Amino acid sequence: MSSYKRILSHLYKQRYLALLPVLSIALTVGLDLYNPYFSRILIDKVIIGKQTKLLTGILITLISINAIRGILMYLRSYYLEMVSENTVLDLKYDLFRHIQSMPFKFFDDMETGELMSRMTNDIDNIKAVIAYGASIFIECIVYLISATILLLNISVKLTLLSIVALPFVAYLAFRFEKLIDRIYGKISDQAAKLNSTAEQNIAGMRVVHAFGRWNYEREKFRKENKSFLDLNIEETEIWAKYIPMMDFLSGLSVIIMLYVGGLMVIKKTITIGELVAFNGYIWMLIWPVRNMGWLVNMMAQAKASAGKIMSIFNAKPEVADAKDSIAVENIRGHVVFKDVSYKREGQTILEKINIDAKPGSKIAIMGTTGSGKTSIVNLIGRYYELTSGEITIDGINIKDMSLRNLRSCIGIVMQDTFLFSDTIAANIAFGKPDATMEEIIKAAKIARAHDFIMSMPEGYDTVVGERGVGLSGGQKQRIAIARAILKDPKILILDDATSAVDMHTEKEIIEALSNVMKGRTTFIIAHRVSSVKDADEIIMLENGRIVERGNHRELIDKKGKYFSLYTQQYKVFEFIDEEAI
Structure with missing residues (x-):
């Protein structure tokens, strides 16, 4: 139960608001x-005892009771819904905030569909218990105690x-709970898998169409859907096995009551009115049992849903602010890697990396796919946590800086360009929400994005599709570059930022960025020389190690891996232009 305290704490915040529906439930049951x-009085005194003067009073009382009961039912329903909605509102925000605090590694291992399932289906299950289950539970308890005393x-x-x-x-209810709890855990997991399958397919629909893999994707979805169906059928079988037995045994109470009660009326141990009243109260006892x-x-x-949600809450971010973290002002951007190594799941990604990037310097990182280029720049902003060594900015260990302060001084164009389903202007201003339109346009012009933006129907107010659908790879990349430029960071990271543009556009962007890079420490990851x-300084990586370093001329003279890459990219020419070298 202690693991669910975080969820229950959100319900506890609504404790005062919950008092009214709880009181309404108690009064409703009391009425x-x-x-x-009154049924007993009506039979024993009015019908049998001929005290007809009591009839009018009894009818008025019953009408009044039902009118008051209707008002109480309204208050109960309305305020329980308020309690559940407010609790779910806080819980969703808390879960979303926690998810946002998690490092990149968490999202590498967690599928989007599963997270969406936790944020929607599982939280809705908790809401149902608060809005309906809690009221029924309280009602059952009050009915059980009150009806038993009166019986x-x-x-x-x-x-x-x-x-x-x-x-x-x-006993059957206890057995039923054990079995149904296990199956609901499986259903929740399978629902997340089904959501992930659908989400991935829809997001990658263009690839599916391009490769004509409709049947494969349909079959994959069908299998997950069938597994979901099988689990729900298993749940139904448990219901079919236990619920009828519970209904039969609870209904047996009425049969016993009618038989024994009838004999007692004949023997005049109880009156007919008392038997009718007893019947009313026994149903108040049976109703909670049947609803069990x-x-x-x-x-x-x-x-089951709370367990799944808590599994996310229990995932602690490996990257977090230190207790005595500091906010550094006037950052110059002197980035130093000292014997930095990074391992993931036992596999060495980077080993003994040493880099000294002076303020305003431009550091280029090259290497084959999987050599660790992106991992190096991801460690600067603590998107992943290094295994050993240290990284400092202006002589301060990045672990001692608050994450907000650290990342505020970094502008990054990631390898996988992501745009939100919003206007182009809003996407560019994402890192600087208070930017003026003039600043947005200036950044777009530097990124060579202004012209194509203005050619669009609504210019900067054009809403791009999810993940930038509707834009070419080069257009998305230029918007991402504008976004990084507008932030005006002291440290600029360009992770293969021009890979999706043609050589001519790349040249224009590089020329424009050359002015932007002045005064900023810039890390460039690229495949093109x-x-x-x-x-x-150009750093050549291989299997997580630095194998060559130097400027362009120095590496050409070494005739090593960089020179080999250079000649490979320029082999279409009959000679190497000495000026270019």
């Missing part, structure tokens, strides 16, 4: 208890005989 009582007051013998089957119902299966089912769903030849 219900009068109906059998014993009419006849102890008849009460004990009537409830003899109820312990067996409780439904209640257990709802609670099991919520319990043309993008890096003006760098102060």
Whole structure:
């Protein structure tokens, strides 16, 4: 139960608002208890006793009770919905905030569809318990206690005989809960898999169409859907096995009551009115028992969902602010790697990396796919946590800086360009929400994005599709560059930022960026020599190690891996232009 304290804490915040519906439930049940009582008076005193003067008063009282009960039911429903909605609002925000605090590694291992399932389906299951399950549970408890006392007051013998089957119902409910809890855990997991399959397919629909893999994707979805169906059928089988038995045993109480109660009326041990009242109260006892299966089912769903949500809450971010983290002002951008190594799941990604990037310098990183280029720049902003060594900015260990402060001084164009489904202007201003339109346009012009933006129907107010659908790879990349430029960072990271543009556009962007890079420490990851030849230092990586370093001229003279890459990219020419070298 302690693991669910975080979820329960959100419900606890609504405790004062919850008092009104709880009081309404108690009063509603209290008023219900009068109906059998007045039925007893009506039969014994009005019908049998001929005291007809009581009839008008009884009818007025019953009408009043039902009117008040209607008002209480409204208050109960309205305020329970308020409590559940407010609790879910806080819980969703808390979960979203926690997810946002997680490092890149968390999202590498977690599928988007699963996270969406936790944020929607699982939280909805918890909401159902608060809005409906909690009220039914409270009602059941009050009915059980009140009805039992009133039944014993009419006849102890008849009460004990009537409830003899109820312990067996409780045992079946316990068994039912154990089985249904297990199956709901599986259903929740499978629902997440189904969502992930659908989400990936829809997001990659262009690839599916391009390769004509409709049948493959349909079959993959069908299999996941079939597994989901099988689990729900298994759930239905459990219901079919236990619920009818619970209904039969609870209904047995009525049969016993009618038989024994009828004999007691004949022997004049109780009156007919008392038997009718007893019947009313016994149903108040049976109703909670019969609802036990439904209640257990709802609670099991919520319990499974809460477990899935808590598994996310329990995932602690490996990258977090230190207790005494500091905010550094006037950052110059002197970035130093000291014997930095990075391992992931036991595999060495980077080993003994040493880099000294002076303020305003331009560091280029090259290497084959998987050599660790992106991992190096991801460590600067602590998107991943290094395994050993240290990285400093202006002599301060980045672990001592607050994450907000650290990342505020970094502008990054990532390898996988992501744009939000929003206007182009909003996407460019994402890192600087208070930017003026003039600043946005200036950044777009530097990134060579202004012309194509203005050719679009609504210019900067054009809404791009999800993930930038509707734009070419080069257009998305130029918007991402504008976004990084507008932030005006002291450290600029360009992770293959011009890979999706043609050579001519790349040249224009590099020329424009040359002015932007002045006064900023810039890390450039690229595959094209043309993008890096003006760098102060070019680092060649291989299997997570630095195998060559130097400027363009020095590496050409070494005739090593960089020279080999250079000649390979320029082999279409009959000679190497000495000026270019």
